[in-house]
Amino acid sequence: MTELRLDGRTNDQLRPVTFERGWSKQAEGSCLVSFGDTKVLCTASFTNGVPRWMTGKGKGWVTAEYSMLPRATNSRSDREAVKGKIGGRTHEISRLIGRSLRAVVDMKALGENTIVIDCDVLQADGGTRTAAITGAYVALADALEWGRANKFIAQKAVPLVDSIAAVSVGIIDGAPMLDLAYTEDVRAETDMNVVATGRGLFVEVQGTAEGAPFDRRELDSILDLALAGTAQLTEAQKAALA
Amino acid sequence: MTELRLDGRTNDQLRPVTFERGWSKQAEGSCLVSFGDTKVLCTASFTNGVPRWMTGKGKGWVTAEYSMLPRATNSRSDREAVKGKIGGRTHEISRLIGRSLRAVVDMKALGENTIVIDCDVLQADGGTRTAAITGAYVALADALEWGRANKFIAQKAVPLVDSIAAVSVGIIDGAPMLDLAYTEDVRAETDMNVVATGRGLFVEVQGTAEGAPFDRRELDSILDLALAGTAQLTEAQKAALA
Amino acid sequence: MTELRLDGRTNDQLRPVTFERGWSKQAEGSCLVSFGDTKVLCTASFTNGVPRWMTGKGKGWVTAEYSMLPRATNSRSDREAVKGKIGGRTHEISRLIGRSLRAVVDMKALGENTIVIDCDVLQADGGTRTAAITGAYVALADALEWGRANKFIAQKAVPLVDSIAAVSVGIIDGAPMLDLAYTEDVRAETDMNVVATGRGLFVEVQGTAEGAPFDRRELDSILDLALAGTAQLTEAQKAALA
Amino acid sequence: MTELRLDGRTNDQLRPVTFERGWSKQAEGSCLVSFGDTKVLCTASFTNGVPRWMTGKGKGWVTAEYSMLPRATNSRSDREAVKGKIGGRTHEISRLIGRSLRAVVDMKALGENTIVIDCDVLQADGGTRTAAITGAYVALADALEWGRANKFIAQKAVPLVDSIAAVSVGIIDGAPMLDLAYTEDVRAETDMNVVATGRGLFVEVQGTAEGAPFDRRELDSILDLALAGTAQLTEAQKAALA
Amino acid sequence: MTELRLDGRTNDQLRPVTFERGWSKQAEGSCLVSFGDTKVLCTASFTNGVPRWMTGKGKGWVTAEYSMLPRATNSRSDREAVKGKIGGRTHEISRLIGRSLRAVVDMKALGENTIVIDCDVLQADGGTRTAAITGAYVALADALEWGRANKFIAQKAVPLVDSIAAVSVGIIDGAPMLDLAYTEDVRAETDMNVVATGRGLFVEVQGTAEGAPFDRRELDSILDLALAGTAQLTEAQKAALA
């Protein structure tokens, strides 16, 4: 681990992480999160009430949509709105973000309120889904405070049971590596996204052998690295929300 | 004109205008433009070559797509990608931006290159289409310079024959007013968008009676106001590109 | 202006305009309008009641859809239904027709009734949108009479506050010209559609520099021509409805 | 059969049939056909060349699309373009028209040329598909003549091997009836569309028990009626094309 | 008729027909039907209640959807879900199956219950629509029994007024032939699908001249063959349901 990565990081080091909390004047909660050059605008829209099929159960709902601007990436992609359909990758990530956030929300404590999270990638350099989850948590926390301040959530209710953060890990030339930038991501033999709570419990573990299949020892090494990474992100979230 | 507008402006005053040129690390040209609280990310993607049906004519192509993030506005809108179709308003504005930019590009001088402009509204407070055109011009200018620096455009070629800027004007309670914010826009009896070149010639004039129809004298008064506004925007563009 | 146009008209002359009122046995109001070889079938469908989101406000609604038969034009276009989406031009024109008609309807006087205007271009030779608006007004007027005769509109109510007509104007080889036929339209440097009321007030002014940008003096000259044109169309509508 | 039908016809009588040949100035062949109040605009668009997958086989192609204007019927239907998809009924009829016309075209004699038939129902009163087929034949014949006159079809080639016409028949209150108007169609126990050539041979026979199933004798009686009807339509087509 | 068909059948012989009743553990009624190598999985889903627009009329509803697995056929077809739209052929067959089944159901006796029939072709070798109808009847009969057993249908009600079966017939080299396999179907000059009730009455007769048009005598000969075929299928259905 003596040799540094292209951007000068050690293998177990995160990229610089920033949160511009309250970026949007319109949304109840918002955060422009950066993981290095990856920038995602996360907004949390709070609505009193729930979809008709959930009415009367005394529970709320949290959902998420992810999208990438056409020129967030190095070469321009066609807009999904123009193509008239959402691609598989977009669907997959939207669902992942929604599940991850719901894992730390007590729907009873939220009450019959709906929060829609939008994560729009303005600039992409690897790790857009993990940045999105990590930033969306900050936007979500602010939207919940807004809901409390506006009396839609009971004063004593504790809708957030934990915090949530996510990071990517991978194996490159046999070495475990944290928070892959795009040029690292395309070289990785194995690529994993880990979503974990502030208490250090797993919510999602999604590992894929892009090159060679991986063994149990390799899996263990990147899981270790991931939990160390999400612990740091948890601290950064706390600082941002302080 | 002694009474000031809600945000303290006089009737013939623009909102603060800023251009963050080169906002995107990925695009050949880019600009985050603000007209007050309206913020639009404009990227210009330069590709060598033209669509097949244009090949061999020695001419280039410039096109544009406009979109709004779901929570750019005060209440969240559904994503067009999720609905599976582009709405009429989006289509209309995309076409307007494309026509406006093409009006100042010499396609022969551009050569067989394509520029796709993306204008994504990150935050909306009225005048998103006029901000988009005005900012897109800056992104376009940088993308053309990139094309020249990378030898895709001949050194002597002058693809930009003029600059282009746009502003909204309206009549509120009988008074002509420049650069309407959202709360003004909804109250306007007449609403007009004017696109003009740096030399002060019209490229587009789109006026609509939202409330009462307007007469020739009223039309004249807002056309005057609009040309004064685009002249100021032209200066701001020059400063940004200096 | 001594030289005549291809079809023998002077620059300030409309093409022959005809209205076949009541063309359709099915619709509450209908009109097959011709501006020269441009033929548009306009139907106005009257329904008692309004969309759910408007119920209980004591106001009505008027909306419009425009479409072109695939072989209305010189070469066949694919059907939008087959492509599975409405194009930007169609959207734009449908919205324009709807706004234009609503400008002369008092929604309170209409009461909770809905009128859907369909403008289907059977044959196109330039000016389809202006013919559509001009003919749709006749269909609308008849549908409103039907609504009154059938007691859906109060006897004393005056839902039509004015009449509405539209015409295209342009600048060709520097000369202002009224009501462009297709071969003229493709040659025009500037192309403008003007929608005006019977009283001579503007409802829409949409000018586009197709070739060179235009100056204020040129704009003034075509606005004059347009108002003269809509005044003649207003007379023709009156005669048709007499 | 002494009692007459609502519109005064005997059971074995067609409605008045008219063909306005050459209705469209744009299409190579066209015909506005009426079967009573059912009016269908049929255009035949002739293009030199065939789709890529057919190139080089020395054979042509004929295809058809059917559509109904939204207010062709007594109550307005939503446009398929707006809904974003073609309905089953439209698909079914488009395919039927295409097959029917291809049955009388010698594709070798047509050569590598494509004819697209568009049948747009302007007003509907039952029998729109049979009127469409019968009128489309006239438009097709004219488009083929255009192709010959323009040297795309060899002088000696005989692309039309027969003529084609179609009629609906049904059983109402036990009585076989020819060419059903809409009010008859909804009452029919059995409804059949028959497409036959000028020589009296069947191309399509599509019978459906809308009410009670039908027996062999009933089937025979309506087949007789249908062949008598198509024979009359064949004469009317000959007269129109003379 | 002395020469046998490719698979050893005489011209008036059906392929081996089997019904695997109750194939699905999930559906209220189900049947895997085979006509030779054509295999269709038919499920009947019983739901208490009807669509909103039918509520309160005391009548039920039966509808059907047909689809083919992408590799049911000799070469793979694209999935309609992937293409984002249902093809014309699929629409046509779904509608045919629905109409055929409704012809033998007394909707009053069914009561306010809905049955959705799904016919998914697992393997195709000609006659998929006729196998689908014939098998769907068995699934429908079981779903109706399930509805009765579960008290959604009154004990005395007789929702099935007859049975229904379907078979294809054709003319190959001038000879009438029953139940065409795929290789026969592509060679047939005329192709007809006949749907008939257990009592021998017609519900649908759909004949198409794929090659040469056919005359009345040929039509008669294949109608005879078809009724003989559906009579045998009716017996096989009875045996399966015994």
Add this chain to the structure above:
Amino acid sequence: MTELRLDGRTNDQLRPVTFERGWSKQAEGSCLVSFGDTKVLCTASFTNGVPRWMTGKGKGWVTAEYSMLPRATNSRSDREAVKGKIGGRTHEISRLIGRSLRAVVDMKALGENTIVIDCDVLQADGGTRTAAITGAYVALADALEWGRANKFIAQKAVPLVDSIAAVSVGIIDGAPMLDLAYTEDVRAETDMNVVATGRGLFVEVQGTAEGAPFDRRELDSILDLALAGTAQLTEAQKAALA
């Protein structure tokens, strides 16, 4: 682990697994796989050649599509073809199957050939994606043999570098459990799908906390169980292919 599961299994026991190899007469490789009551028809379609963008690289391509029949499940779902779009879950699973199979294929050894895998769930009782992957491997192996037998793959080439199988594991009431049936799946706190090669290496690990987040020890316990399960499935695949 003394208490047995609802279906009588121990916690570390698979459901009965069967492979009906060669189920389809049409596909180059096929397999109807069952994991208990979950039944998936897997076909592998072999085509000589690759998509245009891959031509000339000497490499092949393997892709997969997953779908569920509408009544595979306990209550009927709408068809994605009817809805006009593929859902997120379907997209996600199709991509997972494709990646999993590609992990064991040497694309150079496959040569410029394409294999499309279709996995259609005929009956669902939990674990449809793991059954699909496990069965698809058998279909793939047969399609590759077909390619070799038909000389599209070189005799010495070894396109399959390993075998691949998948299984679900979960934690229910704190206990790790193998191969969840549907009723178990809905109760699981944690749900994981593991795809592993015949050599016991991981290709995909996808774990989700459906209820409470899970800790590292729990993760380890289900990974152990999963590898034991895929080892048994590997044996079953070998037996089926013997």
